[in-house]
Amino acid sequence: MYLDLQTYTRPATMAEALAQLAAPGAAALAGGTHLNVHGHEHLRAVVDLQALGLAGVAREGAKVRIGAMTALTGLVAADLPAGLAALGQAADAEKNRAVRNRSTVGGRISRDRSNGRVATALLGLEAEVELATGGPDGVTRVDLHIASRLHDVATGAAHGVVTAVRVPADVRWSGYLASQLSAVDAPSADVAVSAGPRGVHIATGGHGRGAAGTLALPTTAAAATALLANPPAGDSWRAALREVAVAELPAHGDALVSGDYRRDLAATLVIRLVAACLAAHGGAA
Amino acid sequence: MIQFEATVNGRPVRWDIPAGEFLTETLRSHGLIGTKRGCESGDCGACAVLLDGVEVNSCVLLAAQASGHDIVTIEGIGDARAPHPIQEAFVDAGAVQCGFCTPGMVVATHALLADNAAPTRDDARHALAGHLCRCTGYVKCLDAVELAAERTAAAKGGA
Ligand SMILES: Cc1cc2nc3c(=O)[nH]c(=O)nc-3n(C[C@H](O)[C@H](O)[C@H](O)COP(=O)(O)OP(=O)(O)OC[C@H]3O[C@@H](n4cnc5c(N)ncnc54)[C@H](O)[C@@H]3O)c2cc1C
Ligand code: FES
Ligand code: FES
Numbered sequence: 001m002y003l004d005l006q007t008y009t010r011p012a013t014m015a016e017a018l019a020q021l022a023a024p025g026a027a028a029l030a031g032g033t034h035l036n037v038h039g040h041e042h043l044r045a046v047v048d049l050q051a052l053g054l055a056g057v058a059r060e061g062a063k064v065r066i067g068a069m070t071a072l073t074g075l076v077a078a079d080l081p082a083g084l085a086a087l088g089q090a091a092d093a094e095k096n097r098a099v100r101n102r103s104t105v106g107g108r109i110s111r112d113r114s115n116g117r118v119a120t121a122l123l124g125l126e127a128e129v130e131l132a133t134g135g136p137d138g139v140t141r142v143d144l145h146i147a148s149r150l151h152d153v154a155t156g157a158a159h160g161v162v163t164a165v166r167v168p169a170d171v172r173w174s175g176y177l178a179s180q181l182s183a184v185d186a187p188s189a190d191v192a193v194s195a196g197p198r199g200v201h202i203a204t205g206g207h208g209r210g211a212a213g214t215l216a217l218p219t220t221a222a223a224a225t226a227l228l229a230n231p232p233a234g235d236s237w238r239a240a241l242r243e244v245a246v247a248e249l250p251a252h253g254d255a256l257v258s259g260d261y262r263r264d265l266a267a268t269l270v271i272r273l274v275a276a277c278l279a280a281h282g283g284a285a
Numbered sequence: 286m287i288q289f290e291a292t293v294n295g296r297p298v299r300w301d302i303p304a305g306e307f308l309t310e311t312l313r314s315h316g317l318i319g320t321k322r323g324c325e326s327g328d329c330g331a332c333a334v335l336l337d338g339v340e341v342n343s344c345v346l347l348a349a350q351a352s353g354h355d356i357v358t359i360e361g362i363g364d365a366r367a368p369h370p371i372q373e374a375f376v377d378a379g380a381v382q383c384g385f386c387t388p389g390m391v392v393a394t395h396a397l398l399a400d401n402a403a404p405t406r407d408d409a410r411h412a413l414a415g416h417l418c419r420c421t422g423y424v425k426c427l428d429a430v431e432l433a434a435e436r437t438a439a440a441k442g443g444a
Contacts, residue, residue, distance in 0.1 A: 003305035008287055008349040029350070036307070036345045037326050048350060073339075096415020097393070098333055098342045 003036065007045040011052070014132050014139045017161060020047045028161055030069060031102035034111045054106070054163055063128075063166040068106025072118065073097065075105060084167060086174035086192045090121035093178055093187075106162040109149055116187045116218070120205035121176050122146045123218040124192025125167045133160035150218060171196040173281045177273040179265055181256065188257045189266040191273050195281075200228040202274075204249055204266040206257075223248045224270060238271050245270050289352045293317070294361030308334070308343035308351050312358055319359035319388045323417070330416035333389040334358050340396040359388035362395055370440065371395055374433035375426070382420035390416050394430050402441075404434055 008029075011017040020026060025044030029035055035046070054069035057078040064080060072091040080087060094100050094117050108118045109129065127146040134140045142160060144152075152158040171194050178190035189206045202225050205218035223244040231237040245267035251259030286301045289311060302311050309332045312320045320343055323331030327345040334343045335357040343351075363369030368376075371394050372387075381387050390413060397404055397412035404412065409430040418426060 002303060002307070002310070003347070005303075005305035005347075008304040008347065010349075029347075032347060032350060033327055033345050036347060046347070050350065096330065097396070097412060098330060098340045098415055099327055101339045102341055102346065 003039050003043065003046075005044060005046060008048065009045070010048040010050060014052060014161065014163075015134075017047050017049065017052060018132065018134055018139060020045070021161070028110070030104040030107035030110075031071065033099050033103045034107060049106075049161065055104075059169060060166070062169055064169050065130075065164050065166050066105055067164050068104060068162040070105050072100040072103045072105070072108075075118070076100070081169050081171070083169075083171035083173055083194070083196065084125065086121040086124055086176040086194060087118070087167070089176040090117045090178075090190075090192065093117055093176070105165060109146070109165070110153055110158065110162055116190045116205040117176075117178065119146075119150060120190045120203050120218040121174075121192040122165055122167070123150070123203035123205070123220060124176070124201055125171060125174060125194050126198070126201055128166045129162055130164040130166065131160035132163050147218075147220065168196060168198075173277055175273050175277045175280075177269050177276075179269060185256070189262050189269055191266060191269040193270070193273050193277055195277070200225055202228075202245075202270055204245075204270065206252065206262050206266065219250060221245055221248055221270065228274065238275070241271055241274065242267050287349055287352075289348050291352055292355045294357055302348050304347075304349060306348050308346045308348045308356075311348040312343065312356075317358045317360055321385055321388060323385070328415070328417070329386075330389040330393065330413075331386055333392040333416070335392060335396060338396070338399065340393055357392075359391060362391060369395075370436050371398070371429075371433040374436060375429040378425050378429035378432050380421055380425040380429035386416055386418040386420075390418070390426055390429075394433055397430065398434060398437055402434065402438060404430065406431070 009020050011020060023045055025042050026047055027043055029046040029048045049069055054067045056067045058065050072094050075091040076088045123146050129144045129146055129149040131142045132139050133142055174194035176192045178187035180187045192203045194201050202221040203218050204221055224241055227241055227244050232240050249263045249266050251263045253259035287304050289300045289302045309320055309322055320334055321331035323329040325344045327342045332342055332344040333340050336351055337355050363372050371391050375381050375387055393412050393416055401408055409427050
């Protein structure tokens with residue numbers, strides 16, 4: 001099998017990479033597990049990011065910086081603070097090992113379909129995305145909230161090369177949970193929850209495009225998050241949480257599941273994950 | 286055409302290839318036909334090889350991406366004249382029927398044992414996930430991983 005490519009380049013600097021990406025029909029190539037399978041018909045040139053030194057995980061002050069070319073297995077193996085468990089759990093749930101060895105964090109948040117798993121976990125952790133834009137005249141660094149990045153990708157408005165994502169290092173706990181039809185399917189719905197000094201954050205995601213072509217983008221469940229800041233006493237938080245989660249989550253249906261099913265499933269996953277995290281962390285958000 | 290330079294099964298190679306050629310094709314067209322063409326979409330594991338010691342599906346990897354790296358195919362692990370203990374374990378455990386999935390399974394087992402000399406049954410399942418076999422029902426493949434791990438440990442203990 002072949003891709004109909006005219007050029008393959010492996011630039012050594014970001015300025016060169018951005019200049020090469022400005023050519024018509026050029027695309028950034030990370031692991032290639034998406035681009036090499038679904039490369040669009042106008043793809044003529046790939047600009048391989050492997051020589052730009054974008055892989056690796058490091059502590060940077062109050063943040064953990066994850067290089068865009070870090071593979072999902074690298075994320076699982078990284079010595080992350082215990083509070084960032086959701087990231088390793090989401091990365092380890094991705095397909096098979098050979099795919100996890102190649103799929104990168106940057107690639108995962110730069111493709112226009114099925115942004116679940118690591119993307120959901122990053123949204124649940126309120127990640128920031130670091131981009132390089134510009135060209136031969138200079139490289140500019142831009143920071144974006146993960147939700148904006150995912151939205152830009154889904155709407156075709158994304159630009160620049162993702163160089164890294166940053167997540168807060170002071171998250172007290174986090175977790176990730178997905179439900180899928182079988183072990184080899186993408187998640188029908190997935191959920192990430194985190195708790196830290198800025199409160200509890202819940203994100204839910206799922207797979208595929210809805211009937212209207214809208215993407216089931218990971219969504220921040222703001223009302224559910226607010227409810228957990230002041231939860232009703234005893235066990236009644238579960239019913240209350242289900243009610244707000246069902247009310248606020250989008251109902252995107254696709255070839256895998258109906259919209260109503262996905263929304264109900266996501267609400268159930270939210271409750272199960274919050275309960276498991278609270279039980280594991282002494283009941284305190 | 287671009288130039289592909291890499292180490293393949295310990296041997297430096299320099300081949301001219303089309304920019305858009307996948308690694309499976311490059312390897313097979315140079316005689317390394319143990320790397321199988323299956324789904325060609327990253328789903329079945331038949332085309333697995335080691336890239337710098339890490340398992341990858343060569344059907345979703347441009348050969349150009351692998352240029353400059355170290356590649357090991359099933360032929361570099363062992364062959365009929367000098368089989369690797371993992372290959373012997375697959376035969377002895379009855380994990381080989383038609384054999385189409387076997388090179389990929391052996392490559393995956395090799396990568397697993399390099400990281401984890403004493404895998405549990407669950408570790409083996411996790412490592413072989415993504416390797417589809419239409420013949421064996423998988424139980425014997427998992428048995429083969431256990432047998433390979435036992436034999437490797439025994440060989441090391443006895444050395
Ligand atoms: C068997 C199999 C199963 C899969 N299952 C799933 C699944 O369940 N869910 C799912 O979402 N995906 C799935 N994928 C698709 C793919 O593995 C992931 O989306 C992966 O994370 C993409 O990462 P990559 O590094 O391989 O990206 P690539 O394929 O290299 O690139 C993907 C896209 O992102 C762009 N890009 C890559 N890196 C950057 C960067 N740093 N900056 C800007 N743009 C960039 C590329 O131009 C391209 O458009 C699967 C793939 C395979 C082969
Ligand atoms: S042929 Fe490569 S994974 Fe199936
Ligand atoms: S032995 Fe036939 S596919 Fe596995």
